[in-house]
Amino acid sequence: MxxxxxxxxxxxxxxxxxxxxxxxxxxxxxxxxxxxxxxxxxxxxxxxxxxxxxxxxxxxxxxxxxxxxxxxxxxxxxxxxxxxxxxxxxxxxxxxxxxxxxxxxxxxxxxxxxxxxxxxxxxxxxxPLDSVNSVYFQPMIDAISSAAPGLESFSYHDIRSWILRKSLEEIGLQLDFYKSTWNRTGCSVLADEWTTDTGKTLINFLVYCPEGTMFLKSVDATHIVTSEDTLYELLKHVVEEVGEKNVVQVITSNTENHVLASRRLTEAFPTLFWSPCAFRCIDGMLEDIGKLEAINQIIESAKTITGFIYNNAASLNMMRKYTHGKDLVLAGETRAAVNFITLKSMANLKEELKAMVSSDDWMDCPYSKKPGGIAVSNLVTSVTFWSSCAAIVRITEPLLRLLKLVGSNKRPAMGYIYMGIYQAKEAIKKELVKKSDYMPYWDIIDWRWDKKLPRPLHAAGFFLNPHFFYGVRGEVSNEIASGLLDCIERLVSDGKTQDKIQKELNLYRSEAGDFRRKMAIRARRNLLPAEWWYTYGCACPHLTRLAVRILSQTCSAKGCDRTNIPFEQIHNQRMNCLEHQRMYDLTFVQYNLRLQQRQQLKVKAFDPISIDNMDTVDDWVVEKSGPLSGATDYPNWMDVNQPINNVVSPVNSSDEEIEAFFSGLDEEMIQAAAQYTADDDSIKEDDENPPFE
Structure with missing residues (x-):
């Protein structure tokens, strides 16, 4: 005691x-x-x-x-x-x-x-600290602040029961609205395949329509993707679940098993198409271009600059002072995209960086005397480095723009993808001029795009986009015309309706009736292609319905951010069956809320050195070890000034990108794209006949 x-x-x-x-x-x-x-x-x-x-x-x-x-x-x-x-x-x-x-x-x-x-x-x-970027964060604050004082918190059991149930019902109502539009615009079944940290292969099935994308379910496909038969059965079951009459296309990855399984799928369902994921194809192009020796050297030199600056509080504060709060490293959806987005950012801030390394602030900074600081000064003042950066930006900018466009939820990309690929190749040819110089880049694009795989939807999208079609003086290539005919035969099963569409095509070709109105001519560029057909295609109802169903489709199977969503847990068999169903519904709510958030136009805060962005920018903000290392003492994050202007527009807000896309086009380029026949062998064998001419 x-x-x-x-x-x-x-x-x-x-x-x-x-x-x-x-x-x-x-x-x-x-x-x-x-x-x-x-x-x-x-x-x-x-x-x-x-x-x-x-x-x-x-x-x-x-x-x-x-x-x-x-x-x-x-x-x-x-x-x-x-x-x-x-x-x-x-x-x-x-x-x-x-x-x-x-x-x-x-x-x-x-x-x-x-x-x-x-x-x-x-x-x-x-x-996760980036949860404050959610579009639902401020409404939560507003709801709490508007409640009377003394608001009682809900319990652990509340969040797992009635709150989840009501959220599920709320999501269901939104998805019912999406489903109600499928009959009019059609939809695309997306198979977003990915590998978890534990090595499992999961496929998230989503359904896209212009109103929004919905998450359908997640499947453990570890033992399915290795077999053409089981993969075909899985895709067939999903199409039946969505409804064959609603599905215009199924988008998957481009592996051999997916191609074979999808070929069987189109035989079983003769009214739909299969397409490879354009987002993955274009990202692969950027990745391969970044591996070319000349390009890789410039990227590594740029990383030397950013790695030194972003690892020292004094140099980071100084850089943001001279760039007026702008960051060198900018956000991108993939590592390959970040490489070229950041090169463009640095090229735009070239004069500010030059002013920084020639200032008294830089000379007085102890880090500038270290090997890393000297290397940064030499690179920033190098004329060769900056001219190379500018050339790389001009080569890759059309592909970056197209990558954002195909991943957009606001603007269906089907009416632009064909023209976008052509524009990217033309930009490379214009920059490098000599065939021996630009052909390696063309080979990368052609190999990733895989010309052997027919893409009638992409060709028909070009034909039915009024901005492109009426910019053509003369006939389009056989590839485009055949693609449109393929779409008519496959998407319209009734023979009489097919004949009516053929007659209505003559009105579209001759620019007759409402198609000739001054309003219709002005709207060819301003309106979405599908909206243009809704507005001015009343005299061609059958062709309008077909055009809307084609032009309302996406070209990408990419989903949204999966971080902190328990996909692997719902595939764990060692779970109480009741809890397993709860986890499935929780995942369903979480992912669909995230997809809906992607639809919102919200400026998102971004900090390059944040751990939240390490998956894509780590090699740009981590200083290389070795003789160029600058810091000898322990850096203190509290010495870094808070970023000011480091906000990035959402990926899905593509208005600026589409305007830049159109600004790079003229009638001559549209005409060349319409008449271009993709025959790589003739291009490579005949040096006297330049491509695209």
Whole structure:
């Protein structure tokens, strides 16, 4: 008993000492009644006051706790009942209290208290910090702030039961709206295949239509993708689930088994097409171009600059000062895209970087004298480096623009993909001029695009896009014309309707009726192709229906970010069957909410050095070890100035990209693309006949 009392007295003295130290650091309102400071409202809660670690292994302390148990239970219950009302009013040691939020509503201190409370929750729960970029974050804050004071928090069981159920119902209503449009616009079944960290191959099946993309289900395809038969059965089942009459195309990866299985699929369903994922094809082109020796050397030199700057607080602050808050490294969906997006960013900031390395600030910085700083100065002042960067940007910019376009949810890419591939090849030819110089790049594009695989939907999209079709002076190539005929035969099963479409095509070709209106001519570029047909194709109802179904399709099977969604858990067989269904519904809600968020036009904050972006930008912001390493002391992130203008537009906001796409086109280029026949052998064998001419 004596030992127990001595231990309790020692703990009490320790707490009082800690409270006195806190009072000295942060005087309370009681000690300074006439001079209450903002600091008093922002005191941290000592961990000892939240969790009691004292004497957990001592029998004497357990006995003491048992004696005081009733009183503690009463206090604990009282705190539990009052917790919703007192949540913002956190108690610290020494009776130091944080004022209630309502007493500082609208003030700077009140905002800080709110932000600190949210931050504590995010930190303790391990929620990804980029969750504040969610379009649902601000509505959550608004809903909480509009509620009456004393809002009670929901429980663990609430979030797993009725809240999840209502969210599921809410998602279902949105998806029912998408489904109601499938009969009019058609839809694309997307097979987004990916490999988990544990080596499993999963396929997320999604359904795309212009109104939005919905997540259907996730399948463990580890043992399916290796067999043509099982892969065909899986795709067949998904098409039947969506409805054969609604599906215009199925988009998968371009592996041999997928090609064979999809060929059988189109034989089983003669009213749909199979297409390879254009996003993966174009990203593969950028990746292969980045591996070419001349291109790779420039990329590595650029990484030397960014790696040095982003690993030193002084140089990073200096760079942002001279670039007015702009970052060198910008966001991209893939590593290959980041390489060329960042090269373009650096080329645009060339003069600012030159001004930085020639300034007194740079000369006075101790890091500039190190080997890494000297290397950065030499590269930034190199004329050859910058001219090479500019040439690479001109070569790859059309492919980057097309990559964003095919991944867009706002603008279906089917009416642009054919022209986009041609434009990319033409840009390379214009930059490099000599056939021996540009053919390696063309070979990469042709190999990734795989000319042996017919793409009638892409060709028909070019034909039915009024901006391109009426820019053609003369006849289109056999490839484009045959692609349109293939689409008529496959997508329209009735012979009489096919004949009517052929007659209506003559009106479209001759620019007759409403197609000749001045409004229709102005709208060829401004309206989406499908909307243009809705507006001006009334005299050709059967052709309009076909055109809308073709031009309303995407070209990419890429889904959205899968981070922190438990896909692998729903394929774990060692789970209670009831909980397994709950996990499946939770995943369904999470992924569909993320897909809907992708539809929102929201500017997203981006910091290159953030761990949230390491998957794509790590080799640009991690300094190379070796003789060029700059820092010799431990860097401190708190010395870095907060980024100012480092926000990027959402990937799916493609208005600027499509305007840039159109600005690079003229009638001569459209005419050449329409008459171009993809025959690589004739191009390579006949040097006297330049391609595209």
């Amino acid at each position: 004596l030992h127990s009392l001595e231990g309790a007295a020692a703990r009490k003295r320790k707490k009082l000492k800690l409270a006195d130290e806190l009072n000295k650091l942060h005087p309370t309102a009681s000690s300074h009644p006439d001079h209450e400071t903002d600091d008093s409202a922002l005191q941290a809660i000592p961990i000892n006051n939240v969790l009691d670690f004292s004497g957990t292994g001592s029998a004497e302390v357990r006995e003491e706790n048992a004696v005081k148990a009733p009183e503690k239970v009463r206090k604990r219950r009282g705190r539990k009942r009052a917790s919703p009302q007192l949540l913002p009013r956190l108690v610290t040691a020494g009776e130091v209290t944080v004022p209630p939020l309502k007493s500082t509503s609208g003030s700077a201190v009140g905002k800080e208290l709110v932000f600190m409370a949210i931050g504590r929750f995010l930190y303790e729960a391990g929620v």
